[in-house]
Amino acid sequence: ITRDIGEKALKILEQERSDLNVYLQIWSEPRPADRDWLLRHIEGASGVLIMLSEKVDEEFLEAAGPSLKVVSTMSVGCEHVNVPALAKRGIKLGYTPDVLTEAVADISVMLALMATRNAAVGMKVVASGEWPTYPWSPFSFCGPQLSTLSPSKPSPKIAGFIGYGRIGRATARRLAAFGLAHVIYASSTSASLASSPTPDSLPPFPPNPTPDTAIEVSLATLAAHSDVLFVLAPHTPQTHHIVNNELLDLMKPTAVVVNAARGSLVDSDALAAALREGKIFGAGLDVVEGEPFIEKDHPLLKESNCVILPHVGSATFETREAMATLAARNLLSGLLDEPLEAGVDMSQYLN
Ligand code: 8YV
Known part of the structure; x- marks a missing residue:
């Protein structure tokens, strides 16, 4: 998890699904996660929850290896993610439309x-x-x-x-x-x-x-x-x-x-x-x-x-909490091999 996503969203990951032993690595500094930190911790991870500032590209996916099942971004925009590369590897992509x-x-x-x-x-x-x-x-x-x-x-x-x-x-x-x-x-x-x-x-x-x-x-x-x-x-x-x-x-x-x-x-x-x-x-x-x-x-x-303004369109307490909790639920569903509540349709990227 590449930023402090708030207590409510964290609770979803820590408590809601006791059948899953979730081990979390959290970059909680109020700035984009250092790329080195990210590449180091993504190795062997099953899922990642990211912000717009984290690029998910070929290098990232190579570092992650075959264990990665889901990328959950706390944003409606997905331009920081190489979606076709995810689709090719069968990795799900969750995002946060509607709530913002x-x-x-x-x-x-x-x-x-x-x-x-x-x-x-x-x-x-x-x-x-x-x-x-x-x-x-x-x-x-x-x-x-x-x-x-x-x-x-x-x-x-x-x-x-x-x-x-x-x-x-x-x-x-x-x-x-x-x-x-x-x-x-x-x-x-x-x-x-x-x-x-x-x-x-x-x-x-x-x-x-x-x-x-x-x-x-x-x-x-x-x-x-x-x-x-x-x-x-x-x-x-x-x-x-x-x-x-x-x-x-x-x-x-x-x-x-x-x-x-x-x-x-x-x-x-x-x-x-x-x-x-x-x-x-x-x-x-x-x-x-x-x-x-x-x-x-x-x-x-x-x-x-x-x-x-400094990109604050979705910056209300209510919306950011809804985005964080939706991103957490998307991550969890991906880890459990369940359909994501808000997932990008990857079929259009497969051909
Ligand atoms: C946020 C946004 O600034 O969702 C998006 O695509 O641009 C904004 O809502 C940002 O995503 C928060 O991570």
Whole structure:
């Protein structure tokens, strides 16, 4: 186990299944497990519970040897695991979908509000002590309004999604409460600017739009019409830098980008330039390319209207405990040769 997973999850492993003599090796320091430690202790192990920071690659699997039956990751993302290599060896892979959906949807909405309402600028003004002398006018700190409810009833805004899976839909359900029910999306597996670079006009929305009536559009159309562009897709070769110069060029100057997925979906340099040049209004990022190695002079930190959080989308007590306990149950089931409660379907990797 490569991190302190909390008492509840540990108890599952230590007590729940007395028929299994579980012998645990735990890296409990609050930093990624040293690779040497990991390679040393994985030898002869039957299962491993890891975080996003631990790479499971050929070297790791060779060090583990034939005893390894299950890899359980405390994450919904599995890009740190060489899944085909696991499938080839008949090793199961557990992950933690669903339990983090609501927390990540919450933070996506929070980032959308922070980006549209200029929170980064406001917080800097307060923290630096500039507030008393800040040249205030009725329009300072203003940003575009997300909510289209009364009393002012501004024209409806459009929420766009790159990837419209569990977290996207949960985000759209929250936005509906703000009167933001016009939802468009581009599929993260097929969308590309290269194949269809020119935006189309939007097809008409149904009279009472809901998150379930979201309209699939091309990536270019999505970029051109979204007031908030949510990036909520896995990182794959297809989605790497899907938010790039070309896409940002198509966006409205009042629009914001929210990324609560993976940093590498957004080209940081292109986003920083777009913010600097006023191509878009702002950005709310829970993840950044190259994290956590974000230097003080990172281009995005120089941009005034860019909120950056240290990858805390799933960081609520409730969600992290649910992730840890699910990861522990997945590990245990794997050790017992039982089906995993949340296991990746390995059959698609076998051919
Ligand atoms: C966490 C995540 O930061 O689950 C994921 O894929 O990115 C986040 O929920 C992380 O997994 C905690 O280990």
